[in-house]
Amino acid sequence: MIDQRVVPVPAHEPPYYAVVFTSVHVEEDGGYGETAERLSELVKEIPGFLGEDYAGTPGGLSVTVAYFRDLAGIEAWRNHTEHRVAKAYGREHWYERYSLHIAKVEHSHGFERTGA
């Protein structure tokens, strides 16, 4: 069953920034979902935030990609108090491993099925 409301963040006009966060969680990541939901609301208040996409393979990798218009927005989010607390807690309790990549988007495009 496909959830037709699921729509990826669209291609914006470059330049903008993508923050790619790829993680493997420990088996019991209690409280993660609730905190993730709270953070996904908070990040919307950051100036220049363009949207974020999340995908998680059950038992496998999770990838979150957040898009910002500029590095100032990324810096504001990085220093956001509640986000900082959650990150420190996550390193203690949730994550086996993660990689973070901050990247400037130079090209982008989108596709939508006719009639979708």
Added chain:
Amino acid sequence: MIDQRVVPVPAHEPPYYAVVFTSVHVEEDGGYGETAERLSELVKEIPGFLGEDYAGTPGGLSVTVAYFRDLAGIEAWRNHTEHRVAKAYGREHWYERYSLHIAKVEHSHGFERTGA
């Protein structure tokens, strides 16, 4: 059950490139898995390919992030014959929507749980 063999592509020394491909599939995407597996083998032959991560939420978004040392590698992969054929087929048969972002990584870091 966490698959402990799942390891994200590590942070490399910038600069390098990330190709973020975020998609929503049609309900019946016959042949997709087999082609995706074939392509994930082929891309390893591209000079400058650094690795790729995939995550897919059942019934939701899929995100693939492929990393390359430079734009020449991305261009070589974009023009790879079998990849081109698969992309055209995918637009006809597999994808409701997708967004593609090509981005130059400026900062990166990784985390690994002690003893992981």
